[in-house]
Amino acid sequence: MKKLAVWFILLAGTLWGCIGIFVRHYTGLGLNSMQIAALRLTLSAVLFTVFILIFNRKLFRIKLKDIWIFLGSGILSVGVFTICYFQSIALSSLSVASILLYTAPVFVMLFSLIFFKEKLTALKIAALLLAVLGCALTVGIIGGGLSVSLAGFLFGLGSGICYALYSIFSRFALDRGYSPLTVTLYTFILAAISVLCICNPIPIAQVITKDVGSFFFSLLFAVSSCVLPYLFYTLGLKYVKSSTASIIATIEPVVATVVGALVFSEAVQIPFGYIGIALVVGSVVLINLNLGRKETIEE
Numbered sequence: 001m002k003k004l005a006v007w008f009i010l011l012a013g014t015l016w017g018c019i020g021i022f023v024r025h026y027t028g029l030g031l032n033s034m035q036i037a038a039l040r041l042t043l044s045a046v047l048f049t050v051f052i053l054i055f056n057r058k059l060f061r062i063k064l065k066d067i068w069i070f071l072g073s074g075i076l077s078v079g080v081f082t083i084c085y086f087q088s089i090a091l092s093s094l095s096v097a098s099i100l101l102y103t104a105p106v107f108v109m110l111f112s113l114i115f116f117k118e119k120l121t122a123l124k125i126a127a128l129l130l131a132v133l134g135c136a137l138t139v140g141i142i143g144g145g146l147s148v149s150l151a152g153f154l155f156g157l158g159s160g161i162c163y164a165l166y167s168i169f170s171r172f173a174l175d176r177g178y179s180p181l182t183v184t185l186y187t188f189i190l191a192a193i194s195v196l197c198i199c200n201p202i203p204i205a206q207v208i209t210k211d212v213g214s215f216f217f218s219l220l221f222a223v224s225s226c227v228l229p230y231l232f233y234t235l236g237l238k239y240v241k242s243s244t245a246s247i248i249a250t251i252e253p254v255v256a257t258v259v260g261a262l263v264f265s266e267a268v269q270i271p272f273g274y275i276g277i278a279l280v281v282g283s284v285v286l287i288n289l290n291l292g293r294k295e296t297i298e299e
Contacts, residue, residue, distance in 0.1 A: 002239045009236035009248040010284070012229040017098070017255025021263060022221045023089050029207055033086035034199040039208070041082065041195055043222035044230075045188035052185055059182045066176060073169035073183065074190025078230075081162030083195065084155045091152035093260065098253030099135045100156025106132070107164035108246035115168060118243055123286055128243075131250040131283035137276025167242040170234055180234040187230065247283055254280050 026036045052059050062070065088097040105128055112118040166187075173183045208218045237245055254277050 001235075005236045005239035006248060006284075008232040009240065009245050010251055012233035012236065013249040013251040014255050015224055015229040015232075016249075017252040018259055019085075019225045020089060020097075020256055020259055022225060023086055024264065025217075026207065026221075027090060031203055031207060032199075033090055034083055034195060035201075035204050036086050037079070037082035038192065038195040038199050038201060039204045039218060040222055040226050041078065041188060041192040042204075043208075043218060044226040045192040047219070047222060047227055048185050048188050052181065056181070059179055059185065062178065062182065062186065063176075066173070066178075069169050069172045069176075070183075070186040070190060073166055073173070073187045075194040077162055077166035077169055078187050078191035079194035081159050081166070082191070084159035084162060088152055088156040088159055091149055091155060096152065097156055097159070098256040100153065101159045101163060102132070102135045102250050102253050103157060103160035104163040105243070105246040105250060107161055108167050109243040111164060111168045112171075112241065112243040116171060116242065118241055124243065124247070127247050127283040127286035130279045130286065131247050134276045134279030134281075134283060135250060135253045137272045137279065164246065167237065167246055170237050171242050174234075174238055180231065180238055183234050184227075184231050188226070250280050250283060 022040075023033075023036055026039065031039070085097060085101055088100060109118075109120065109124075109128060113120060170183050170187075174180070208215055233245070233249065236248075240248070257273065257277075
């Protein structure tokens with residue numbers, strides 16, 4: 001399983017990079033960012049709860065003293081993050097929202113240094129710089145002259161901070177012996193409850209129940225953009241340090257940019273965009289070298 005950790009994180013980043021397809025679809029149907037977040041998280045929570053009920057009910061067990069971890073990962077790291085990210089997409093573009101989201105590795109590295117005493121190796125810092133520069137080139141912030149409103153910037157930066165905190169809260173849970181399945185389960189449940197409390201669920205129900213196709217498309221949205229990527233990412237965190245995992249996941253803005261270009265005809269700057277993609281891939285290669293130098297977490 002340890003050998004697959006990097007691939008799990010890469011797959012999670014790839015799936016997250018495709019979120020914009022669903023967000024644009026539901027925005028076109030009249031749902032706002034909070035309603036889209038509620039749809040995604042509620043269906044994910046229901047699906048995952050049913051899965052755990054069928055296969056292993058022991059995974060529901062958590063200690064009361066650890067509830068703060070799951071409140072943090074669910075409400076703050078996923079609930080608030082999802083709202084910020086979807087709002088950032090609505091106020092800017094997929095590419096701009098992605099680059100602001102991927103300030104996250106910087107925050108993860110800082111939080112990991114504070115809470116887990118992770119070492120800032122030269123190779124890790126180099127990979128982080130390559131990833132950030134690559135993201136900026138890919139989405140056109142360098143060389144493309146993109147602009148973003150203050151609201152779009154703040155929502156995007158907020159998504160980056162909250163996304164970073166998921167790695168931190170998850171690490172706390174995993175270090176206490178909880179299964180990645182338990183972490184993911186309670187994250188979804190608490191995130192869904194938090195978002196449902198602040199939005200009107202009636203339009204969500206109308207969209208889901210419009211016809212059979214709409215229902216299954218909503219299930220696809222939940223599974224591909226939430227259930228699978230968070231599960232894969234949390235599994236990866238079990239074997240890879242938080243700061244390392246966050247850099248590997250920078251594949252997401254590359255995927256988001258490609259999706260934006262292919263599906264929504266959002267331009268990719270030449271040659272800067274392609275240079276940026278190469279730098280992000282290069283950062284992942286460097287991280288793999290770092291993993292070869294005992295960056296994985298001992299079982």
